[in-house]
Amino acid sequence: MTEVRIPKPGDAITEAEVTEFFVEEGATVSEGEPLYSIATDKVEMDIEAPASGTVSWKVSEGGTYDIGALVAVIS
Numbered sequence: 124m125t126e127v128r129i130p131k132p133g134d135a136i137t138e139a140e141v142t143e144f145f146v147e148e149g150a151t152v153s154e155g156e157p158l159y160s161i162a163t164d165k166v167e168m169d170i171e172a173p174a175s176g177t178v179s180w181k182v183s184e185g186g187t188y189d190i191g192a193l194v195a196v197i198s
Contacts (some may be wrong), residue, residue: 124196124197124198125173125174125176125196125197125198126193126195126196127158127170127172127173127193127194127195127196127197128191128192128193128194129141129161129188129189129190129191129192129194130161130170130190131190131191132161132163132165132166132168133163133165133166135165136163136164136165136166136190137189137190138163138187138188138189138190139161139162139163139187139188139190140161140162140163140185140186140187140188141159141160141161141182141183141184141185141186141187141188141194142159142160142161142162142167142184142185143159143160143184144158144159144180144184145157145158145159145160145169146158146159146172146178147178148178148179148180149177149178149179150177150178151175151176151177151178152172152175152176152177152178152197153172153175154171154172154173154174154175155171155172156171156172157169157170157171157172158170158171158172158178158195159194159195170194172197173197174197175197176197176198177197177198178195178196178197179195179196179197179198180194180195181193181194181195181196182194182195
């Protein structure tokens, strides 16, 4: 099982909005494939899957979360 957390895109950034999921709940993803996207007041970025497996989302699209928050689990 691999935890997927919101990365820290910059020193002054403390939270990010999860703007889009690229993989549906329960779907399979391969390591390196785009998993979700985030947006802050300074940057927008796509986050790649750190591992291969089945995705279980722990947050909602459109929600704003602290850096380091658990976004998904890949098992």
